Amino acid sequence: MSTTLALPLPRAPRPVALLPLAVGLLGAAMLAGLLLGPARVGPDGLLAVLAHLFGAPLPAEYARDAAVLGVIRAPRVLLAALVGAGLGAAGAAMQGLFRNPLADPALIGVSSGAALAAVAAIVLGGTVFGAAAGLLGLWLLPLAAFLGGLGATLLMARLGSIGGVASVATLLLAGVAVNALAGALTGLLIFMADDRQVRDITFWTLGSLAGARWQHLPVILLLVGLPSLVLCALARPLNALLLGEAEAYHLGVPVESLKRLAIILAAIAVAAGVAFTGLIGFVGLVVPHLVRLAFGSDHRIVLPGAALLGAALLVLADLAARSLAAPAELPVGVVTALIGAPFFLWLLRRSHGGFGR
Amino acid sequence: MIAAQAITFRAGGRALLRDVSLELAPGQVTAVVGPNGAGKSTLLRVLSGELRPDQGVVSLDRRPIGAFHPRDLARRRAVVSQAVALAFPMTAREVVGLGRLPWHATPGAARDDAAIAAALDAVDAAGLAQQRYATLSGGERQRIQIARALAQIDGAPRPAALLLDEPTASLDVRHVGTVLRLLKRLAADGVAVMVVLHDLNEAAFVADQVAVVAGGWRNALGPAAAILRPPLLEAVYGVPFAGGEGALRPDFSNPASYRVPTA
Amino acid sequence: MIGRRVLPAALAGVFAAPHLARAGGGRLITVGGAVTETVFALGQGDSVVAVDSTSRFPAQAADLRQVGYLRALAPEGLIGLAPDLLLVSEEAGPPQALAVLRAAGAPLTLVPDQAGLPAILRKTEAIAAALRQDGTALARAVQDDWQALDAPIAALRPLRAIFVLSAARGAPLVSGRDTHADVMLRAAGASNVVRGFTGYRPLSAELAASLAPEAVVMMDHALAEAGGPDALLRIPALAVTPAAASRRIVAMDGAYMLNFGPRAAHARRDLAQRLHGAALPALPARSWT
Numbered sequence: 001m002s003t004t005l006a007l008p009l010p011r012a013p014r015p016v017a018l019l020p021l022a023v024g025l026l027g028a029a030m031l032a033g034l035l036l037g038p039a040r041v042g043p044d045g046l047l048a049v050l051a052h053l054f055g056a057p058l059p060a061e062y063a064r065d066a067a068v069l070g071v072i073r074a075p076r077v078l079l080a081a082l083v084g085a086g087l088g089a090a091g092a093a094m095q096g097l098f099r100n101p102l103a104d105p106a107l108i109g110v111s112s113g114a115a116l117a118a119v120a121a122i123v124l125g126g127t128v129f130g131a132a133a134g135l136l137g138l139w140l141l142p143l144a145a146f147l148g149g150l151g152a153t154l155l156m157a158r159l160g161s162i163g164g165v166a167s168v169a170t171l172l173l174a175g176v177a178v179n180a181l182a183g184a185l186t187g188l189l190i191f192m193a194d195d196r197q198v199r200d201i202t203f204w205t206l207g208s209l210a211g212a213r214w215q216h217l218p219v220i221l222l223l224v225g226l227p228s229l230v231l232c233a234l235a236r237p238l239n240a241l242l243l244g245e246a247e248a249y250h251l252g253v254p255v256e257s258l259k260r261l262a263i264i265l266a267a268i269a270v271a272a273g274v275a276f277t278g279l280i281g282f283v284g285l286v287v288p289h290l291v292r293l294a295f296g297s298d299h300r301i302v303l304p305g306a307a308l309l310g311a312a313l314l315v316l317a318d319l320a321a322r323s324l325a326a327p328a329e330l331p332v333g334v335v336t337a338l339i340g341a342p343f344f345l346w347l348l349r350r351s352h353g354g355f356g357r
Numbered sequence: 358m359i360a361a362q363a364i365t366f367r368a369g370g371r372a373l374l375r376d377v378s379l380e381l382a383p384g385q386v387t388a389v390v391g392p393n394g395a396g397k398s399t400l401l402r403v404l405s406g407e408l409r410p411d412q413g414v415v416s417l418d419r420r421p422i423g424a425f426h427p428r429d430l431a432r433r434r435a436v437v438s439q440a441v442a443l444a445f446p447m448t449a450r451e452v453v454g455l456g457r458l459p460w461h462a463t464p465g466a467a468r469d470d471a472a473i474a475a476a477l478d479a480v481d482a483a484g485l486a487q488q489r490y491a492t493l494s495g496g497e498r499q500r501i502q503i504a505r506a507l508a509q510i511d512g513a514p515r516p517a518a519l520l521l522d523e524p525t526a527s528l529d530v531r532h533v534g535t536v537l538r539l540l541k542r543l544a545a546d547g548v549a550v551m552v553v554l555h556d557l558n559e560a561a562f563v564a565d566q567v568a569v570v571a572g573g574w575r576n577a578l579g580p581a582a583a584i585l586r587p588p589l590l591e592a593v594y595g596v597p598f599a600g601g602e603g604a605l606r607p608d609f610s611n612p613a614s615y616r617v618p619t620a
Numbered sequence: 621m622i623g624r625r626v627l628p629a630a631l632a633g634v635f636a637a638p639h640l641a642r643a644g645g646g647r648l649i650t651v652g653g654a655v656t657e658t659v660f661a662l663g664q665g666d667s668v669v670a671v672d673s674t675s676r677f678p679a680q681a682a683d684l685r686q687v688g689y690l691r692a693l694a695p696e697g698l699i700g701l702a703p704d705l706l707l708v709s710e711e712a713g714p715p716q717a718l719a720v721l722r723a724a725g726a727p728l729t730l731v732p733d734q735a736g737l738p739a740i741l742r743k744t745e746a747i748a749a750a751l752r753q754d755g756t757a758l759a760r761a762v763q764d765d766w767q768a769l770d771a772p773i774a775a776l777r778p779l780r781a782i783f784v785l786s787a788a789r790g791a792p793l794v795s796g797r798d799t800h801a802d803v804m805l806r807a808a809g810a811s812n813v814v815r816g817f818t819g820y821r822p823l824s825a826e827l828a829a830s831l832a833p834e835a836v837v838m839m840d841h842a843l844a845e846a847g848g849p850d851a852l853l854r855i856p857a858l859a860v861t862p863a864a865a866s867r868r869i870v871a872m873d874g875a876y877m878l879n880f881g882p883r884a885a886h887a888r889r890d891l892a893q894r895l896h897g898a899a900l901p902a903l904p905a906r907s908w909t
Contacts, residue, residue: 038694063725064699067724067726068696068700071725072724076696141716191821191822194819195785196819203714208714210693210716211717211720212720213720326700327686327694327697327700328688328694329688329696331692
């Protein structure tokens with residue numbers, strides 16, 4: 001499983017510099033996400049809304065600005081930041097856990113499971129879930145996606161452990177099998193779907209933050225924010241895993257329970273995020289590498305760094321998604337890949353140039 | 358302190374260890390020798406607690422090793438495996454620093470920097486600290502892994518144990534000496550040292566007791582001087598050893614002999 | 621940073637009830653082909669500032685700002701256009717985005733958007749009401765035109781037909797029950813022979829052979845994408861049909877045929893005429909067709 005060194009070596013690590021830098025970047029991204037966008041809010045509008053926040057009455061001509069900032073952008077920026085952080089942290093943890101630079105949250109079945117359940121909710125929605133659909137309303141799809149993502153991961157973890165021991169290779173293969181199964185069932189549902197539902201499915205799989213509401217944030221805080229924080233606290237044992245599972249055990253890491261914990265936390269964080277946004281690729285895979293390339297492999301840096309950078313990237317990607325095709329909106333998953341992939345390639349090539357000197 | 362009693366370990370239907378008993382005592386270096394595939398590494402992994410034996414018990418201070426939390430175990434014994442590769446790039450110093458993991462959030466953590474520096478010094482690798490582990494040679498990596506294990510038991514309550522699997526395999530002669538002398542010093546300091554070796558001269562130099570393993574059996578156990586003698590070695594390795602005192606040296610030009618040339 | 625400091629719930633309260641709507645006239649965004657057509661037919665086209673990508677008629681609408689596909693609406697993009705009224709087909713989505721628009725106090729009115737004459741009358745009425753206009757004249761005209769065709773079409777021999785949504789790759793997607801195409805086929809004196817499912821599904825060669833449609837109806841751009849009539853009829857599922865033998869393929873503008881807006885009666889007549897090759901009574905020229 002140590003197939004790694006095709007990746008370029010990072011330059012000398014500067015651990016201290018990263019966290020303030022990433023916090024600053026995230027802050028700037030969130031400020032930009034709040035202040036910019038297709039619905040222009042002038043400085044006067046911003047001041048009026050800020051004053052309103054501290055109790056001043058809101059003049060009627062600024063009602064639209066207040067709605068844009070307070071109802072549309074603020075929850076959206078926060079949702080993007082939290083989901084991006086969850087994807088980044090989960091991706092970093094999975095790469096560390098599987099000791100594989102190509103690992104990402106999709107590997108543990110969470111994306112395909114969430115997609116299967118979301119597609120089921122879209123296609124079968126009213127007919128099969130009937131009463132539940134009426135009761136849950138707009139929560140049906142996120143709830144289904146969350147449970148589907150988590151369920152697929154638990155199934156993978158179950159199938160992948162033999163006699164209580166989850167070997168990385170078996171887990172990977174179980175993940176492949178679960179992904180294939182979920183993909184096949186999703187295909188079956190797509191076959192049953194009508195044209196409009198197929199379109200809905202397509203847009204869901206490309207991701208969007210357009211549905212962000214304040215009501216979602218407590219849930220997201222609990223199910224994405226909290227697991228991401230706990231993942232960051234697993235940095236030391238994940239560091240030991242860099243040497244291999246046997247070495248990690250020798251260093252005092254309870255490897256099996258670490259694997260279970262990290263996989264379940266990552267699954268919760270990703271499934272809950274994806275439940276509200278649809279699939280968003282790239283962040284979980286590449287953001288951890290960006291952090292490693294710049295700052296080394298220490299998970300005490302990589303995990304929080306990937307969370308902060310993932311958050312900033314998704315906030316900026318969403319700003320671009322809102323703005324570039326205004327008044328329409330691009331799928332945010334498309335934007336994350338369009339921004340991230342070339343940047344990653346550039347970093348990769350630049351680091352290769354410096355390698356060995 | 359670490360004792361294996363009547364260990365049998367099977368994998369894939371094949372017994373890799375059969376009824377092996379071995380005791381690692383503080384203050385002693387135990388060398389394990391034997392042909393390829395004899396079960397030496399398996400024995401080391403069973404003694405470390407990494408592998409559970411199918412029969413028999415491994416105990417640390419008379420308590421079954423499986424009853425320890427891995428972290429408590431890691432504060433008492435360190436292990437150097439063969440050829441460790443990293444999943445993602447790290448510096449040599451970062452690798453050595455991982456040895457301090459069991460002491461995180463304990464008073465011992467205050468010693469981290471000193472322990473890392475001392476460990477690097479002990480294997481003559483202070484100059485490698487900022488190098489990328491992946492750019493190091495095999496021998497340099499081996500010394501870094503030994504340093505990592507040293508850092509792990511630095512400040513550990515005695516008796517502590519150190520298990521090493523062929524730690525000298527890639528080392529140049531000078532560093533073989535460095536490491537073997539280090540193992541002797543550690544034993545003198547109250548550490549129970551177990552080391553798997555191929556070079557019988559190294560075993561003769563470093564060991565207080567030698568265990569010979571072949572075909573999963575522990576064929577012989579005793580003081581180095583009593584064990585490392587031609588008749589026993591011939592039986593184990595299946596090649597004739599020409600007799601005599603002094604160094605045991607192979608004669609590679611003769612396919613069927615491991616000569617012990619006379620002076 | 622606003623959100624980090626203040627409890628979300630408190631903020632939601634602060635921004636709970638901005639009312640952005642100003643009734644009647646003003647800036648209008650229409651989403652859904654039939655909605656847009658109806659607004660223009662009611663003479664309110666000059667107020668429309670933006671439309672969705674399914675609103676391609678009348679020609680002025682196609683030149684307006686585009687808010688994207690109706691199932692992927694963008695809350696901020698829509699609010700950024702400062703509309704006084706958002707007239708949105710009930711087909712629009714995603715529902716989460718509509719919920720955000722409502723929460724933001726956007727002046728959102730959902731319009732029923734089904735197929736068939738009663739549905740046309742309902743949507744005309746709803747749109748007229750939202751615009752504070754009198755829609756009776758328009759509704760009456762469409763109803764008269766539609767009903768004028770009832771008897772002549774009923775006199776025709778019902779034709780076995782299928783509607784092919786797309787045939788550009790793989791098996792052709794055909795419309796089953798409960799689709800706009802199904803309603804229009806039956807209104808035009810054809811029987812949609814695909815009864816086994818709702819929505820649009822791929823058609824297998826075996827099923828096509830057993831259904832034996834005498835005519836294939838398509839949207840003109842879908843026929844072009846499929847490579848024209850010859851390429852279409854070489855598709856195995858269609859090659860085996862009587863429609864292929866008689867080369868009876870009718871292609872019409874999709875929005876015209878399936879929107880079920882004010883042009884629906886004229887579309888019904890054109891489709892029936894071309895399907896059956898029979899002359900039907902001419903309908904009065906209307907300003908909106």
